[in-house]
Amino acid sequence: MDCTSKGKDAEGKNKEVKEKEVKERSSQKRKWSSPSKREERKEEEEVKKKKEKRRKPIDSSPLTKKDREYIWNQPQLPVTCGDKEGVLHKDKLAKGEKCIVYQSLWYTPPEFEKLGGKERHKKWKTSIRCCKATLQNLIQENYLMAPPATAASTATDRGQDKKRLHARRSTDPAHTKKKQDRGEGYQREEREEEEIEKMTEAGGAVDDFSSHDYKDVDTSMFEGVALPVQCGPITGRLQKIRFALGSKGKCIRREEGWLTPAEFVRRNPDLKDGMWKRDITCRGQCLSYLLQRKILWMHAEGCQCRMCSQEESDLEYQRNDDDCFICGEVGELLCCDGCPRSFHRDCHLPTSASPPGVKWLCTFCVHAQWMRNPIRPDHMNQREILESRISDYKLQCQYLLLFLLNADEQRIFTKDPRLTGSDYSVIPRPMWLEKVWRLLENCYHLVEEFVSDVRLIFRNYAVFNRNDDQKQLGMRLSDLFEKEFCITFNISTDKKIRSALTLSDRSQ
Numbered sequence: 001m002d003c004t005s006k007g008k009d010a011e012g013k014n015k016e017v018k019e020k021e022v023k024e025r026s027s028q029k030r031k032w033s034s035p036s037k038r039e040e041r042k043e044e045e046e047v048k049k050k051k052e053k054r055r056k057p058i059d060s061s062p063l064t065k066k067d068r069e070y071i072w073n074q075p076q077l078p079v080t081c082g083d084k085e086g087v088l089h090k091d092k093l094a095k096g097e098k099c100i101v102y103q104s105l106w107y108t109p110p111e112f113e114k115l116g117g118k119e120r121h122k123k124w125k126t127s128i129r130c131c132k133a134t135l136q137n138l139i140q141e142n143y144l145m146a147p148p149a150t151a152a153s154t155a156t157d158r159g160q161d162k163k164r165l166h167a168r169r170s171t172d173p174a175h176t177k178k179k180q181d182r183g184e185g186y187q188r189e190e191r192e193e194e195e196i197e198k199m200t201e202a203g204g205a206v207d208d209f210s211s212h213d214y215k216d217v218d219t220s221m222f223e224g225v226a227l228p229v230q231c232g233p234i235t236g237r238l239q240k241i242r243f244a245l246g247s248k249g250k251c252i253r254r255e256e257g258w259l260t261p262a263e264f265v266r267r268n269p270d271l272k273d274g275m276w277k278r279d280i281t282c283r284g285q286c287l288s289y290l291l292q293r294k295i296l297w298m299h300a301e302g303c304q305c306r307m308c309s310q311e312e313s314d315l316e317y318q319r320n321d322d323d324c325f326i327c328g329e330v331g332e333l334l335c336c337d338g339c340p341r342s343f344h345r346d347c348h349l350p351t352s353a354s355p356p357g358v359k360w361l362c363t364f365c366v367h368a369q370w371m372r373n374p375i376r377p378d379h380m381n382q383r384e385i386l387e388s389r390i391s392d393y394k395l396q397c398q399y400l401l402l403f404l405l406n407a408d409e410q411r412i413f414t415k416d417p418r419l420t421g422s423d424y425s426v427i428p429r430p431m432w433l434e435k436v437w438r439l440l441e442n443c444y445h446l447v448e449e450f451v452s453d454v455r456l457i458f459r460n461y462a463v464f465n466r467n468d469d470q471k472q473l474g475m476r477l478s479d480l481f482e483k484e485f486c487i488t489f490n491i492s493t494d495k496k497i498r499s500a501l502t503l504s505d506r507s508q
Contacts, residue, residue, distance in 0.1 A: 063131060063132070063133050063137070067131045067132075067133075068141075068143070070131070071130065071131060071138065071143045072143060075089065075090055075091065076088065076089050076090070077090065077130050077131075078130065078131075079100060079112075079128050079129065079130045079135075080116075080128070080129050080130075081112055081113055081115065081116030081117075081118055081124075081127055081128045081129070082115075082116030082117045082118055083116065083117075084102060084112065084115050084116040084270075085102075086100040086101055086102035086107070086112060087100065087101045087102075088100050088128075088130065089101070090144060090145070093109070093144060093145065093146075093147055094144075094145035094146075094147065095147070095148075096147035096148050098111075098284070100112045100128075102115065103233065105232065105233060109124040109125075109128055109135070110124050111279075112124070112128060113127045113128060114271065114279075115232070115270050115271075116128075117272065119272070119273065125139065217285060217289075219293060219295065221283050222282065222283070222290065222293075222295045224240075225239065225240055225241065226238065226239050226240065226253075227240065227282045227283075228282065228283070229252060229264070229280050229281065229282045229287075230280070230281055230282075231264060231265050231267070231268045231271070231274070231279050231280050231281070232268040232270050232271065232279075233268070233270075234254075234264065234267045234268050235254075236252040236253055236254045236259070236264060237252065237253045238251055238252050238253075238282065239251050239252075239253065239322075240295075240296065241322075242258075242307055242318070242322075243296050243297070243298075243307075244298070244299040244303070244305070244307040244308050245260075245261075245298055245299060245308065246260065246261045246262045246276045246277070247260055247261075247262045248260060248299075248307065248308050248310070249299070249307040249308060249318070250263075250307075250318040250319065251307075252264045253321070253340065254267075256339075256340075257319060257339070257340045258318055258319060258320075258340055261276035261277075261280055261287065262276050264276070264280060265279050265280060277291070306318070319335075319340060320333070320335040320336070320340050320341070320342045321333075321340055321341055321342040322342070323342070324342060324343055324344045324347050325341040325342060325343055325347075325362075325406055326343060326344070326347040326348070326402065326405050326406055327344065327347050327405075328409075329344070331344055332344070332345075334348065334360065335360075336360065336361060336362040336364075336365060337359045337360055337361060338361045338362070338365035339362065339364060339365050341362050341364060343362060347405075348362065348363065348402070349363055349398040349401060349402055349437070349440075350363075350398065363395070363398050363399050363402055364399065364402070366395060367395060367396065367399040367488075370395060370396075371488075381491060382489075382491055385447055385489045385491060386446065386447050386448035386451060387446060387447075387448060388446065388447050389445065389446065389447075390440075390444045390445060390446055390447050390449070390450060393447055393489075396488050396489065397440060397444075397447065397450050398440070399488065400454075400481065400484060400485060400488060401433065401436060401437060401440060401454075403480075403481075403484055404433055404454070404477065404480075404481055405433055407477055407480055408433065408477065410473075412461075412473065413432060413433050413457055413458075413461065413474075413477065414432060414433045414434055415432060415434065416430070416432050416434070416435070417430060417432060417460075417461075417464070418430055422464075424464065426463070426464065427460045427463065427464055429456065429460075430460065431453050431456045431457045431460060432457060433454075433457065435453075436450070436453050436454060436457075439453065451485065454481060455478070455481075458474045458475070458477065458478040458481075461474040462474055462475070
């Protein structure tokens with residue numbers, strides 16, 4: 001057989017193979033062209049996809065087997081957000097409570113997200129991490145239980161209604177002009193309202209940890225003229241009668257002075273874009289809740305009262321306390337120019353009149369300046385101080401007496417105990433703070449005489465009151481005095497020295 005015939009046979013075989021392949025493809029097309037065949041093909045593809053899903057990992061979280069075992073078994077987990085590290089309590093997260101501890105303070109996940117500088121994300125489940133995985137990963141894998149969000153839908157609906165109302169207002173020329181006429185403070189209030197509405201409409205972060213447990217809150221704990229408030233580590237007391245707006249009305253008292261809610265929020269170094277209604281809390285609830293339940297009332301937009309006024313005289317009025325720092329009563333008060341304290345003239349030591357236009361400092365401020373004095377005496381023992389002339393330390397004794405008068409909120413140790421109607425004859429030498437005041441003015445010659453009479457007040461109280469609860473009150477004030485006495489005179493707090501001096505006082 002020659003080469004040409006072999007080549008022809010090979011070409012014929014190749015042609016046959018190609019024709020066969022074409023026929024198979026055309027028959028396969030006809031096979032799947034009918035509706036029943038197409039459905040069979042779809043079912044086969046779905047089965048293949050399900051098999052592939054089973055082979056894939058549950059999620060893309062970078063958790064090792066060891067991490068998963070640790071997270072499953074531990075009730076508390078280390079979490080991070082930005083540069084902040086805290087501890088998450090799983091059971092509190094499931095209840096929707098404050099569940100993350102950072103520097104001994106409790107935070108909700110949205111608050112911790114803000115603390116870590118991720119507040120713009122507004123999605124704490126992805127901002128907060130544990131063992132390199134997000135909380136969303138852990139919730140999806142059932143390692144964590146997501147908090148309840150029962151109020152989310154209603155809050156969203158309410159937000160939509162407000163959104164439509166704002167849209168109608170924005171097209172109203174009268175409203176536009178009115179908005180332009182407002183002061184900067186009111187515009188800031190409105191911007192804050194809109195921010196809270198946006199967060200509410202976004203869903204999740206606000207609702208999960210604020211609205212759902214409102215109906216279970218006991219509002220009786222918000223009674224009284226003043227309420228304790230905090231913003232992160234910053235604490236103060238809010239005076240209800242002073243409250244006006246976020247940017248107006250200095251209503252929160254701190255040691256350094258009175259602040260508006262907006263100024264109070266800015267004291268927190270961890271907050272960049274704080275909102276006072278959301279970030280200031282009182283006994284676990286934000287101020288927006290107190291406004292909602294009419295525990296606090298915001299002043300009207302055009303209010304011209306002394307708390308809303310921006311006149312210099314009215315701002316000066318807001319800088320000091322409305323009642324006396326010693327007795328807690330109102331009246332004609334002498335205002336200190338160095339601190340927020342105010343006093344009745346007869347409640348301050350030394351008793352003095354402040355001429356108009358002259359800067360006046362109270363004994364607390366003068367004493368604080370003396371404490372900062374670099375030429376202040378070095379460490380001295382108690383015996384040296386007690387044997388000193390009282391004229392050398394008159395300021396310090398006056399400060400200690402005013403300190404005790406302010407600490408005695410129930411006025412138990414201030415007044416003559418014989419006036420209470422009780423049989424006080426068992427006490428051979430009664431003593432009280434007002435009597436010490438009179439003796440300090442003219443009678444004492446040594447510091448020891450002053451200190452001995454103050455200690456006698458608490459010893460008499462302990463002898464007369466056998467009840468443990470009443471004894472504790474006297475012991476608490478006695479401990480405050482001893483501690484402040486040692487700080488004031490920069491002396492040793494050695495217990496042996498104190499007990500020896502106390503025994504010497506008893507023998508007198």
